[in-house]
Amino acid sequence: MYTLGVTGGIGSGKTVFCRFLEAFGARIFYADLEAKRLMQHDEAARAAIVAAFGAESYADDGSLDRAYLADHVFGDAERVATLNGIVHPLVFDAFEEAKTRAAAEDVELLVHEAALLFEAGGDAHVDAVAVVVAPEADRVARVVERDDTTPQAVRARMQHQWPQEKLRARADYVISNDGSLEDLRRRAYTLYQTLTTP
Incomplete structure (x- = not known):
């Protein structure tokens, strides 16, 4: 493969x-979609995002508050680096899992x-x-x-x-x-x- x-x-x-x-x-692994999924559903990612940027990072219904993150993260290089440091390693882990599955399925x-x-x-x-x-x-x-x-x-x-x-x-x-x-x-x-x- x-x-x-x-x-x-x-x-x-x-x-x-x-x-x-x-x-x-x-087979396509869309990293940006995976990052969004992890930020929404991965417990470790959620906990790290709340610790870094506050509970306001998630709305009352539990969904990621993208507007809040956009206001409080993007535009600040240090905060962007913090968010990327949380999300990117998890995305790469997910890609390695996708690689293992794809190899097993002869992709x-x-x-x-x-x-x-x-x-x-x-x-x-x-x-x-x-x-x-x-x-x-x-x-x-x-x-x-x-x-x-x-x-x-x-x-x-x-x-x-x-x-x-x-x-x-x-x-x-x-x-x-x-x-x-x-x-x-x-x-x-x-x-x-x-x-x-x-």
């Missing part, structure tokens, strides 16, 4: 790329999709990393449409992510999402074949 990390900046198309890989037979390609793969050290947990890149104008337009937001807000979010040049420099494979969906599907198929053909 081969393990591949997939990352890319906001609006690059990394999730769509992963869906294509999944259609060809890959040929297991993909670890994460927005902050390099920043979190996720590249150490996979055999190689593919970075999806796209022209900035395309990325902004996609996110404006997807999230019903403004170009200024999207560019502000981009400032908190690694620039594409830095991601490219660390990548084993660079996937350009600068054409049609069919172009991206073909690139996903080529990479899938490359990684799974003996």
